[in-house]
Amino acid sequence: MERLPTPPRKQAQAHAHAVPPRAYSATATVDGQGIVTGWSDGARLLLGYQPAEVVGHGAARLLADVPGEAVGHGWREAAARRRWGGAVVLRHRDGYRVERHVVAHRRPAQGGTGVEWLIVSAVAGPSHPGSDRALGEWAFDRSPCLLAVFDHDLRLVRASAGMERALSLTEATMSGLRLPDIVPHPASHEAETSMRRILDGGEPQDVHLCLDPIDPRRTWQAGLVPLADSAGQVRAVSLTAHSHAPEELIQHRMRLLSDAGRRIGTSPDTHRTAQELADVAVPRLADICTVDLLDTPRRGEPPPSWSAVGLTLSRVAVRTVTEQYPAPRATDRPRRCAAGSPLAQCLAEGRAAVRSGSEDAVIQWVRDDPQATWIRDSRTHSLMVVPIRADDTSFGVALFGRHQRPDPFDADDLWLAEQLAAKAATSIHSTSRPERQHTSTMALQRSLLPQSLPEQGAMDIATRYLPSVSQAGVGGDWFDVIPLSGTRVALVVGDVVGHGIRASATMGRVRTAVRTLADVDLPPDELLSHIDDLVIHLSAEEAGTDNASETAGGVGTTCLYAVYDPVTRHCTLARAGHPPPAVVTPGGVVRFLDVPAGPPLGLGGLPFEAVETELPEGSLIAFYTNGLLEPRDHDIDDSLDTMFAALARPAQSLDAVCDRVLTSMLTHRPDDDIALLIARTKALDADRVATWDLPFDPATVSDARQLATDQLTAWHLDEAAFITELVVSELVTNAIRYGRPPIRLRLIHDNHTLTCEVFDSSNTAPHMRRARTFDEGGRGLLLVGQLSQRWGARPTSAGKTVWAEQFLSEA
Structure with a gap:
């Protein structure tokens, strides 16, 4: 039955329903004999034919009002070209005419011999008034x-x-x-x-x-x-x-490359090579050049992992055309480079790039990194970021900038900068293996030390670490600061025997074990006993290796562990063969704390003894490793006198105290590593601590809740009352049900935390378990864990304390 033509109005409606709201492309393929071999979904939307109705049939039937001979002649004419474009009138499946502009490309047939035609037509979506003009404006502006x-x-x-x-x-x-x-x-x-x-x-x-x-x-x-x-x-x-670029400029660039070949890499010193790179580039290529090196070359590590965590770089070389503008300084001090910065992206991708000073990423980098503010201050408008890379090893990144020359860097400038960086990378890569190994060991050692000090309110703390410059390599000195429950803080300083990568790796394992045992609130003497067992096991593992004599698994490691409580101002210490700490009273009196020495770790069988002392608020306590007391030019007594004098002098900050101690004690770089930790004690005001002795009676639970609520009202912490009531109720109930008298409730209000503690004289530690469906109990500690940020139990000589900690809002 013949299809009746669709009325024009309905044709338009049907066509409107077939066209999606966005633009699309209609494509079809036609072989050399004019047979349709491919039909896209866009072609279906345009002409209404399903693929099965078109594929395998002649393409001429899709044309409207064209005689057969004319079609054949036009097809033969188009076949002589590679590409054809123009307007054609097509026939919709419903019978109405569709006039479209099409482009036809001749190409080899897919999956066979001969040629075929790819025919494409763009179907525009709804237009917006002025959109074409807006696009033109954007193109002009950008x-x-x-x-x-x-x-x-x-x-x-x-x-x-x-x-x-x-x-x-x-x-x-x-x-x-x-x-x-x-x-x-x-x-x-x-x-x-x-x-x-x-x-x-x-x-x-x-x-x-x-x-x-x-x-x-x-x-x-x-x-x-x-x-x-x-x-x-x-x-x-x-x-x-x-x-x-005229011929003269090309010759200028070639002369610059020739000079770079002679001037870059004259020494095995990597820092000098970096400075030579900057000196060659300025002023002939850039107005300013900085070179940042990685702490250790990165080889074989997937670049995306660097970008995810950021990088640690040291700025070792700087050259500028003039000191008139603010300029960066070569500090040689490692700094963290954010993952999203252009430097980190350049190293992660391994590609050089030209960046504009007005880019959002550059502006954000300048805002976040104090070492990049010179870009804004000097009005640097064009930058090149180039990796220093050779033989699949990245050593750092060079940054070139222009603020005096008005023209930005172009592709030729970028190629030239890459050649200079490649020359420097080749020289650095040829540095002797011992120096590279020393650099790797230092990088490992730094990565295992704390990258930042944790937030805590018990002490003000400053630290320093100086690596050894001896041929033996970097040792295993370390320090740590560990926040504990009840606003307490643990301070650790240790020294793993030996030098090199194995000593640093052993240090990392010992430090991790100390942190783990500190989290379960072991007393200092018990903690050192467990670490002693660990070192013995490490020694046994090393016994069968070729390098067993190098480190002996850490046997002979020394450690000093101290816990300070700002509520009582008591400090409990134990040491394993480590030098005793020095204390400076608020009045300026310097003395050693009398802490029993104890044997070095790894010997086994000998006990450790802890000592407790009270420190007045504002006392200064200094922890250090023995490298500080082993100078070449004077004996140990002179070293102690010098350290005491440096600690006793008033200073504006603890950082100044650290610097003064090192400056007065050292006349040269040390032969052994030095770790120094100086802390000033604080005391928690008495009105921030509330303590109650409770009767050993289940009826006292409601009284405990009321006492806690009244205290929070006095502290203006009413928003924490609901959670605190639940926590107090559960902890006091558990102490009465499973513990022994006496029972004591204590609330501690620090700057940003509220700690609830319940003491009883039982030594049985609670543990969380999952209650079954019909169990009547077992959900108390689960509730405490859900309501508080942290909770736990710490043993004491007379029993145990179960605690729960909430983080208070800024309000």
């Missing part, structure tokens, strides 16, 4: 080329972002100026003469521009085109320019 428009008086009315970067001037600043005013150079006057001829009816012209009068070797090839209105009247002139 074009990397130099685009400018000069009015009938030859004064600038528009400038692209590329022109702003090239001249380091904003469009608002240049608006209304003539080209010779913007760039005072004879070439500008010649270009303006050509623009005037164009306004008088001349043809488009090509001219040369010089945008940097200081460096006239760089010129720009510019095109001038008249801009006419709809009546044909020339109203303005557009200028489009591209950088043009």
Whole structure:
């Protein structure tokens, strides 16, 4: 039965329903005999045919009102071309005509011999008034080329972002100026003469521009085109320019590469090589150059993992054209480089890049990294970030900047910078293996030390770590600060016997074990006993290795462990063969704490003894390793006198105390590692602690809740009352049900935490278990764990204390 033609109105409605709201492409493939071999979903939407209705049939049936012979002639004519485009009238499945512009590409047939045609037609979605004009404005504003428009008086009315970067001037600043005013150079006057001829009816012209009068070797090839209105009247002139490198500039770059071959890599010292790279680049390529090196070369590690955690870099070389502008300094002090910074991205991707000073990523980097503020302060407008990399090993990154030269870096400049960085990387890579191993050991040692001190309110703390410079390599000295329950804090200083990577690795294992045992609140003497067992096991593991004699598994390791309580101002200490700590009273009296020595770790069978002492608020306590007391030029007594004198002198900060001790004690870099930790004690005000002795009676639970609620009201912590009531109820109930009298409830209000503690004289420690469906109990500690941020139990000589800690809101 013949299909009846669809009425025009219904045709339009059906077609409207077939077209999705967004633009799409309709594609089809036709073989050399004119048979349709492919039919896309876009073609189905356009013409209404399902693929089964079209594929395998002649393409001519899709055309409207074209005689068969004409179709054959047109097909033969198109077959002689590689590409054809034009308007065609197609027939919709419902019978109405569809006029479309199509592009046909001739290409090898997919999966066979011969050729086929890929036919494509774009079907536009709903248009928005002014959208085309807006796109044109965006293209003009963001074009990397130099685009400018000069009015009938030859004064600038528009400038692209590329022109702003090239001249380091904003469009608002240049608006209304003539080209010779913007760039005072004879070439500008010649270009303006050509623009005037164009306004008088001349043809488009090509001219040369010089945008940097200081460096006239760089010129720009510019095109001038008249801009006419709809009546044909020339109203303005557009200028489009591209950088043009003359022969002289090419020779200049080749001479720079030749000099780099002679001047970079004259020494095995990596820092000197980095400085040579900066000296060659400035001022011939850049106005400023900085070189940052990794603590250790990264080889074989997947680059994305670096970007995820950031990097530790040391700025070892800087060169600038002048000290007039704010400039970075080579500090040689490792710093953390954020993962999203251009430096970290460059190393993660292993590719050099040109960056603009106005990019969002660069602006964010400058805002977050104090070491990058010079980019903003010196108004550096163009940057190149280049990895220093050789033989699949990354050593660091070089940063090149321009703030005096107006032209930004281009692709040729980037290639030149890559060649300079490659020369430096090759030299660094050829450094002797012992030096690279020493660098790797130092990096491992630094990574195992605390990267930042934890937040706690019991002490003010400052630390220092100085690695050894001896041929034996870096040792295993370490320090740590561990917050404990009840606002207490643990301080640890230790020294693993031996040097090199194995000593550093052993240090990492021992430090991890100390942190783990500290988290379960073991007393200092018991903790050292467990660490002693660990070192014995490590020694047994090392006994069968080739390097057993190098470290002996850490046998002979020393450690000092102390716990300070700001509520009672008591400090409990135990040491294993480590030097005793020095204490400075608020009155300036310096003395050693009398802590029983105990044997070094790993010997086994000998006990450790803890001692408890009271420290007045504001006391200074110094922990250190024996490298501080082993100078070459004076004996141990002189060293102790010097350290005591340095500690006793008043100072504005603990950092100043650390620096003074090291400066007075050391006249040279140490032969052994030095770890130094200095802390000033604080005391928690009595009105921040509330303690109650409770009767051993289940009826006292409600009284305990009321006591806690009243105290929180006095502390203006009513928002924490509900959770605290539940925690107090559960802990007191457990103490009465499973513990022994006496029972004591204590609340501690620190700056940002509220700690609830319940003491009883039983030594049985509670543990969380999962209650079954019909169990009547077993859910109390689960509830406490859900309501508080941390909870636990710590043993004491007379029983145990179960505690729960809440974090208070800023309000």
